[in-house]
Amino acid sequence: MKTVLWFLIGVIGGFIAAHFMNKDPRGHDILAEVDARINEFTAIMGDSYREHDARLAEPAKD
Numbered sequence: 001m002k003t004v005l006w007f008l009i010g011v012i013g014g015f016i017a018a019h020f021m022n023k024d025p026r027g028h029d030i031l032a033e034v035d036a037r038i039n040e041f042t043a044i045m046g047d048s049y050r051e052h053d054a055r056l057a058e059p060a061k062d
Contacts, residue, residue: 021027 022031
């Protein structure tokens, strides 16, 4: 239970830190860059998943 408490404190602390960081113009730029990289990563993962799913849906070649 102690581990869960520390995890929640860390998550809440991270949200508070990100909130204050977003108020500063430099922090806002950093968070925007991180968000862009995350979006790029998720787009690549989504494309890979759809490509793999399409290959699995093709009929087997004998």
